[in-house]
Amino acid sequence: MFIVIGLVFIILYALIVFYIGWSGWTWIKPRISRRFRLVYIIALVFLASSLILSRVVAGSTLLSVIGSYWLALFSLLLMLLPLVHLTVWITKLTRLPRHSVQKWSGIVTLVLLIVLLGYGSFNAFSPAVQSYDIHIDKEGPANGELNIVMASDMHFGYLSGKSHAERMVKEINNLKPDIVLLPGDIVDDDIVPYINKGIGDILSGIQAPLGVFASLGNHDRFDGEIDELIGLLEESGIQVLYDETFELGGWLTLVGRKDYSDKKRAELADLTEGVDLSKPVFMLEHQPVGLDIAKEQGIDLMVSGHTHHGQIAPGHLLTARLFENDFGYLQKGQLHSIVSSGYGFWGPPIRIGSRSEIVSIHVRFANSP
Structure with a gap:
């Protein structure tokens, strides 16, 4: 039973990581060389595995820090991306240029991500x-x-x-x-x-x-x-x-x-x-x-x-x-x-x-x- 639950969790996690990776790639693809794809995939797989690796390689400060911040990005993107994609889909009903909508949706997502990370870090490290x-x-x-x-x-x-x-x-x-x-x-x-x-x-x-x-x-x-x-x-x-x-x-x-x-x-x-x-x-x-x-x-x-x-x-x-x-x-x-x-x-x-x-x-x- 535990093995089945574990497999379901891993598959679900992998699908969400793919969704996050695909969303990022869709935004940066027009601006970079196609040869960057392999680097992007390796980096994403490493980040997605970092928290698990930090448990395997006990005592690794670097992996623990990377894994923790990846979990922060993962949590925020899981909330932000569906809202961004819904907004982009709604704009298709308007006359707004598709290229500009896609460009600015990525910029707004990045800005929101940075703001939320800063705000969230303040709340975590500045106790009341x-x-x-x-x-x-x-x-x-x-x-x-x-x-x-x-x-x-x-x-x-x-x-x-x-x-x-x-x-x-x-x-x-x-x-x-x-x-x-x-x-x-x-x-x-x-x-x-x-x-x-x-x-x-x-x-x-x-x-x-x-x-x-x-x-x-x-x-x-x-x-x-x-x-x-x-x-x-x-x-x-x-x-x-x-x-x-x-x-x-x-x-x-x-x-x-x-x-x-x-x-x-x-x-x-x-x-x-x-x-x-x-x-x-x-x-x-x-x-x-x-x-x-x-x-x-x-x-x-x-x-x-x-x-x-x-x-x-x-x-x-x-x-x-x-x-x-x-x-x-x-x-x-x-x-x-x-x-x-x-x-x-x-x-x-x-x-x-x-x-x-x-x-x-x-x-x-x-x-x-």
Whole structure:
């Protein structure tokens, strides 16, 4: 079954690549020598294979960068080209010169592609701060308030690298958090760039009096034991809760879950057994699933990521169908669900219709003045 699905996917991908290649060739053909055709075909095949090759040739920075940007071009052209071809077809009903229409359709497509790449790159690499104020009707710390900073889906790798990590740490510290929560997808399927770029040393600079806590996501996997990643994170002063609970300061319980895709993850009822629900309970759950279960088990605040808010529109329409809360804030009973669009990106290093973000959560408790 998986082989059949894989073959269908490859055939569909090949047909789309052919469509993109044919569209480009139709536009440039009148302006170049026919002998350029072979170079064009080789370049297109290389670009289309680059992302796959980057997985085969593990550790290749060049292939990873080329593959990621090819995926960005592929995604944008898949949206733009059908609209351009429809427009060109409509102009056939007019007296506009066909040669001029074809020429300017290519120029407009190229300009739009450059603009969207620039805009998408800005959204991906220039994170905003998203703020929320919530109230929990339980006794909190002595001053009755808590400043939480949350960041998810960093996907630290070849493109979301050292400078992106430094920017994140600086922004987190500027927000002066009491506690920092990182609900998963810290690395991007590969631990090598995380180590080589010294991301761990950078993350050790996060300052939060109550500590930095993390859960792991579906991309926090690689060819090796998960204990290696957990060890690296904990060397940076980040406490990983891997289907674990942690009591903090005698007044707060933190629950960190394995990712929803992990068949061995524990039931939430087992994790919260024995937890004092008269005190606040926060949960790090990478994928925003099981909100009703979290409410029933007495969770007060659930922080998640995973969805990227679609990352590239209209992807947000799909995530909105898949998740009850795919982005932002939702309250169900005592449960406050906050889902981040993520600090990094997956695949194409662009965001359109979404933006990288760090989340600031100001919590007031029952004993707040």
